Amino acid sequence: VGQPPPHAHCTSIVNIIMRAMWRSGEGGTLGSISGVPVWAKCCAIACGAPLVAYALLKNGVFSGSHLHPNDFDRFLVCEGEHPTGLPPPSAVKKKKKKSRSKGWWNWGLTKVAQQERGKVSGPFETFLKVEEPEHEDDSEEEEEDHRDPVDFNSFLKAAIPSSAGASQASQRRAQQQAGPAPPPGPKPDQARVLVMYGTEFGFSKEIAEKLCAKLRDAGKYWPVLEDMAEHPGGYDFGHEQALLIACSTQGDGVPPTEPRDFCEWLMAGKAGALSHLNFSVCALGDKSYQHYCRCGKLLDAALASAGATCITPRQDVNKEDWAAVNAWMDAAVAGLNKLELQPVGEEAAAALSGGAAAHAEPKAKRWGKSRPYPARVITVEPLCNVANKNDKVTVRVEVDVGIASGLGNYTPGDALGIYAPNSTEVVEELLGVMGVDGKEPVPVPSWHYTEDPDEEGAAGSPQGTTMPVREALHKCYDLRVPKAELFHALWAALPEGAQQKAEGAGQGSGNLEARASSGDEGAQAAVLAQLLAGGAAALDTYFDYTGRHVSDVLRTFPSARISLSQLLGALRALQPRLYSISSSPLEGAGRVQATIAEVRYEALGKPRAGVASAHVSSCLKPGDRVRVYIHKNPDFRLPQDPSTPIIMVGPGTGLAPFRAFILHRLLGGSADDSSTDGGESHVSGSNASSAALSGGSDTSSSANGSTANGINGNSAHTGGAPANGHAHHGANGSTANGVVNGVASVAANGSRDHGAPSGQGNGQYKGVGQMVLFFGCRRRDQDYLYGRDLDAWAASGAITLFNAFSREQDAKVYVQDRLRAQADLVWDLIHEQGAHFYVCGDASSMAGAVEKELLAIFAARLAAPGTTTAATTTPSKKAAKKKAAAAAKQAGEAACFDGAAAAQRYLEGLSTSGRYQRDVWYT
Ligand SMILES: Cc1cc2nc3c(=O)[nH]c(=O)nc-3n(C[C@H](O)[C@H](O)[C@H](O)COP(=O)(O)OP(=O)(O)OC[C@H]3O[C@@H](n4cnc5c(N)ncnc54)[C@H](O)[C@@H]3O)c2cc1C
Ligand SMILES: Cc1cc2nc3c(=O)[nH]c(=O)nc-3n(C[C@H](O)[C@H](O)[C@H](O)COP(=O)(O)O)c2cc1C
Structure with a gap:
């Protein structure tokens, strides 16, 4: 109030409040705002500013900066440059803070540090400030803020509409569902630029939003932001001139979950010829993953091969490297500046500005990540x-x-x-x-x-x-x-x-x-x-x-x-x-199971725990509620044909999805039946097959037994899994029978007919392909997860099990060692019988070690020269010479044969055909 209010709305609303105060005897000089004493101004601000700000928010005064009243976080990312794009610390001048009078812990309208460096994303108080219009008095020093601090708490309290309970909640739900306000329409002389993002965790979205802000700031562009996830069936680029993409890579080098369909559509060349389009891609990823920025690379390649013109080379971004992101954004804007893009034009601008204001009706959200x-x-x-x-x-x-x-x-x-x-x-x-x-x-x-x-x-x-x-x-x-x-x-x-x-x-x-x-x-x-x-x-x-x-x-x-x-x-x-879900949908109606390893460590002398794993293992108890959703993982699926053999490598909690795979197959499920059919029919079918599989075995006594031991903990619910009628009793016996040397277990029936797809040893699993599991943990008596089930399945011939108990002997033994020892079996199943090979668990060392071993197995077998029959008769001189030449040629070929490259190609072939699948993560 001590200076011209920054915005006309602000002025009039403050005036109204001040006048109202004056009328009620709290104000100062009649009719003159400028004559109000300082104490009264403070008072007015303290009482009125909350209402002012609320009124501004409600009335959409901030629409010029594209803010939604409830969109604090969007404000944080949209309103200016990312701080990492700011000058280095040495260049940042510290300026005087004149209005920090309420202490750093308060929600005061302080002049925040970021503002001293210009427009930046920042705290909520900046959100409340209104940008000064250009025509206003700009003579004051940039760092000065003459407004007095207000109590933000009371603002918020005042701002909340008085109607309580359900109406507030439904208002909020409606806001959440409606999403932020749409961006403003274009000016006729602005050129449309399409900015698309594909994200799993929001980083790509943040980049795309910042890029839009940058383009808007440039003045001559009208950025249009699109989430790839909203276009699963593709996008018509026919009328676009410029496309800027930010997209991450997920899983084992695949697109993020929700934008996946769009990415695959574009990668498959379905967008048609794009010679009219200018583009650039910012590929987000993490160098620790094997397929670094793969999705962005593929999108980049797809656009190029469709004939689009790259305006600045793709930027691969390792983790949240803002320096790289900012460099790309600058280069992209510079690239656009060199183009002669068509402006939107009067007619389209008029049409679009009307349309842009229209709010879509909020749709009811399905259960999912944003509505767990x-x-x-x-x-x-x-x-x-x-x-x-x-x-x-x-x-x-x-x-x-x-x-x-x-x-x-x-x-x-x-x-x-x-x-x-x-x-x-x-x-x-x-x-x-x-x-x-x-x-x-x-x-x-x-x-x-x-x-x-x-x-x-x-x-x-x-x-x-x-x-x-x-x-x-x-x-x-x-x-x-x-x-x-x-x-x-x-x-x-x-x-x-x-x-x-x-x-x-x-x-x-x-x-x-x-x-x-x-x-x-x-x-x-x-x-x-x-x-x-x-x-x-x-x-x-x-x-x-x-x-x-x-x-x-x-x-x-x-x-x-x-x-x-x-x-x-x-x-x-x-x-x-x-x-990873460790149950089969056929196990129980509406039930989902996970296997979670608690993360605990000491940091800076303090005990620390992983957020989710510790919450689940230490805080949750039966009856509690926990917010969940299903994360689809189309790259980790059982083979379509249940008789196809599978090899699973899953140490520790990497076992989780394999427990699901095994159970699902044993319960008669196929690769994707639960996702295509209605769940309920399966569920009822599953109960029947579950009962048939358990064969009336006393599962609960087995479960009790295992719990009493304090290990394995197979509950009555999981007890339906073992395949023969005496599953858990069999499990007890299996330690003597099926588990060899306490280290490597094989099916109880010993040698198997690997060639028979229906043969799970004892003939109970007609039509079920061989299932080989490599599991690893520290010790049988400590962390042998679901050990009783595994032993029981091995004993019954349901699976072929190879355990690696790393700490049960002097030399450490891991799953990759077991794999090496079973090289012939692995090769035979993969090469001769078309097995699918799966790896799940730790990405930092295990997954790489397993892949290395697998490559070694392939290299050795692919490089093996054909068997030569030893000569039984004395050859003639000429024949001997010919034979020597042939042998030399063969030796030469063998020497030239690049086993490693062949193995790599072989593995890539498996991967491309979906026969090598990994579900790996870094903790
Ligand atoms: C597709 C997928 C499937 C998964 N499936 C499973 C599963 O089936 N079972 C399972 O248990 N997990 C699984 N995970 C991992 C799981 O999602 C979590 O990452 C894990 O449980 C840790 O989460 P948290 O919240 O408990 O720990 P967070 O709070 O995320 O803490 C973990 C972080 O703590 C820090 N930290 C950990 N140890 C130390 C240390 N010694 N010193 C310093 N810092 C340390 C690290 O920064 C680490 O990133 C899966 C992950 C993915 C991506
Ligand atoms: C489970 C998981 C798998 C990932 N897989 C890859 C990968 O294969 N290649 C890669 O470069 N980055 C990978 N990343 C890293 C992400 O791409 C990176 O964190 C990115 O910044 C996320 O951006 P987003 O929030 O927009 O999705 C993975 C991250 C997670 C959590």
Whole structure:
């Protein structure tokens, strides 16, 4: 109020409030806003600004900056450059903060550090600010903000409509379903640029949105943002001139789940000739994966081969390397600038601006990642025998997803997505470091999944558009690895003069970080400067190898006080975790099971736990609700023909999907029947086959027995699996019978007729191809997951089992060693019998080691020279000479034969034909 209000709406609304205050005797001079005393202005702002801001939001005043009233996170990404695109720390001038009067922990309308560097994404208070129109008085210094702080809490309280309960919730649901407001229509002289993204976790979307903001800022472009997932059947590029793509790679080098159909459509050349199109691709990935940025590479190649013109080379981005992303965005804009793109034109602009304003009717969402199902926990059961703190802890969790949800209708190979909250300790730790009590209301970020308050079992659903910060930290934010933005905010928040001390600080004695945490400002500046200068790689190292959490970071820089809103703006979305489903849909109606290894470690002297694995194993109990969805995994499927042999390599929790595969086959299921048919019919069929398979065996006594031992933990529910009538009793006996040397187990019936596809040893599994499982763990008596089932299946001939108990003997033995020992069997099954080969589990070492072994097996066999018959008669001189020449030729060929290359080609062939499939992950 002490300066011309930044926006006309703002002016008039503030005026109304001020006048109203004056009329009620609280104001100052009659009719003159400028004459109002300072104390009254403060008062007016404190009481009125919340309403003003709310009114502005409600009235769509921010539409010029394309903000949705409830779209805090979109604001964070849209409103300017990414902070990592800012000048390096040395170039960032620290400016005076004039209005920080309420302390760093408050939601004050402070002049935030980012604003000093120009327009940037940032905290919520910036969201409330209105951009100054060009015609307004711009004489004031950029860093000055004459507005007085307001209490954001009261704003939010005032902002929430008074109608309570269901109407608030439905309002919020409608907002969630409607999504953010559509972008504005084009100006006639702007050129349309299509920006498409394909994402799994949101990074590509964030890039695409920033790119759109950049294009809008450039003035001459009208960016149109499209999610590939919305175009599963393809997209008509006929009228497009320029296409910029950001797309990640998922799984084992495949497109992200939802955009997959679109990607495959484009990769298959179905877009037709695109010689009129200019394009560039930003390929997101992670170098630790074997198929680095493969999806982006394939999209790039597909566009090029359709005749489109590349305006700047594809940028492959390792993890969240913003420097690379920003470089690509700059190059893409520069590339566009060189083109002579057709402007939209008057007519189209007029038509589009009308259409753009239209809101689509909100559609009811299906259960899925953005609307996870509140499943009821049936059981959480230990699968390991834990005697000391270093022992592995793995649990079997089973949830009820009901029949109506349709989620029980998954396909073996799919994963269960679990939304788990951050632990209370981690949340309280962060609240403590920030010095807030946790009740402060904060906006519900739009990435937060839909919580229907009226759905069965939903508890603690946010009402309206805010939630207490404690709840937000529990459910919405990743409290482990923040965005790089946090470090920029901390740098900017260092006290006056601290940044200048950075250079000298390195000279001091003692560990720089320890000195930083104990308050040495120079050391804090030095550590921050190092991290910022090192870019993405430095931050990767900073987090990856230490297990550091956000609260640890804040403790390292006690002098850099950032506000809660700045903190939230620098946190990532808490992601659901995936768990390979370890049950068959034929096992039980509407039930899904996962096998989860608890992640626990010590970091910076503190015990730490994995968010989801620890939540499931330590917090969930029967009857609780947990939010889940089914993550389809079309690249990990049983062969269509149930008689095709399969080889499965799955140590540790890598066993999970193979338990599902085995059970599914034994229960008579095929590769994808559950996804194509209605689930219920299968379910009833499954119960019948389950009963037939269990043959009336006393499964529950077996389960009890195993639980009593404290290992394996096969519940009564899983007991239907073993194939002969005495399955679990057989299991007990199988230790003597079928398990050889306590190390490698083979089917109880010993040698098998590998050639007979229906032959699972004892003839009970007609039509079921041979199933060979390589399993590995530490010790039989510690972490032999589902050991009784495995032994029982091996004993009955259902599977051929090779165990690698790594710690039961001096020399470590792993699944790849077992594989090597079974090279002939593996080759025979793959080469002669068309087996499919599957690997699941740890991507960091196991998957690579197994592949290496497999390649060695292939190389040896592909390189083997044909057998030569030894000569029985004395050859003539001429014949001897000829034979010697032939032998020399053969030896030469053998020497030239590149076994490794042939093996690689062979493996690629298997992979292309879907016979080599991997479901691997990094923990
Ligand atoms: C397709 C797919 C299927 C999967 N299936 C399964 C499955 O069937 N069973 C299963 O258990 N998991 C499975 N996972 C892994 C699972 O999704 C989670 O990644 C895993 O449970 C860890 O999640 P969390 O929330 O418990 O741990 P997080 O909170 O994500 O913590 C893990 C992080 O902690 C840090 N960390 C861990 N150990 C240390 C250490 N010693 N020192 C420092 N930092 C450390 C690392 O940064 C690590 O990334 C699967 C993953 C994928 C992608
Ligand atoms: C389960 C999983 C599998 C992945 N597979 C690959 C891969 O095969 N190749 C690759 O380059 N990156 C892979 N990545 C890394 C992602 O592409 C990377 O994290 C990317 O930044 C995600 O972008 P998004 O959020 O837009 O999906 C994988 C990530 C996960 C979690």
